[in-house]
Amino acid sequence: MSAGDYLTNQFLIAMPAMTDSNFAQTVTFIWEHNADGALGIIINRPLQMRLLDVFEQLKMPTAPGVFGHQQVLQGGPVQTDRGFVVHQVGGHWEHTRQVSPRLQVTTSPDILNAMARGAGPNTALVALGYAGWSAGQLETELAQNAWLTAPCDERILFDTPYEQRWRAAGRLLGVDLATISDQVGHA
Secondary structure (H helix, E strand, O other): OOHHHOOOOEEEEEOOOOOOOOOOOOEEEEEEEEOOEEEEEEOOOEEEEEHHHHHHHOOOOOOOOOOOOOEEEEOOOEEEEEEEEEEEOOOOOOOEEEOOOOEEEEOOOHHHHHHHOOOOOOOEEEEEEEEEEEOOHHHHHHHOOOEEEEEOOHHHHHHOOHHHHHHHHHHOOOOOHHHOOOOOOOO
């Protein structure tokens, strides 16, 4: 693949035929994709955990007015004890990856500490774990019709209710995922 063919800052949308329970009916935000593989965060699998629970577990005091009601997401099946924050550009954090001119992913706890103090990014989602593909693995899955891809839409990433994100991502392509056959083939 050439650099222009990589899927960084794209949505990976599971096809209806996807049977892997880790990815069935998911939307994954791809935050890094290159010759070595791909990394992403599933953005539509909320856990029974709120951001406030994370602050409490990490013994981070919260500033008055900080609302930790936002649900934490199950970002993927890999390193489920590791946190990832997808956020709009701004702030200086220890381990941040620039994904696009508007989006970053931070993996260091300093961003959570800032969020607990009310000094973090204005718009962010927090996930535990990530999805990862080794070199060539994602390309093989795409060739097998396991996924659709679409440019990242921040409204879906941050604002759309979790249970609506899969179908909303399909609509970016003009597709109603509920009407796609779960049978795949090649013409």
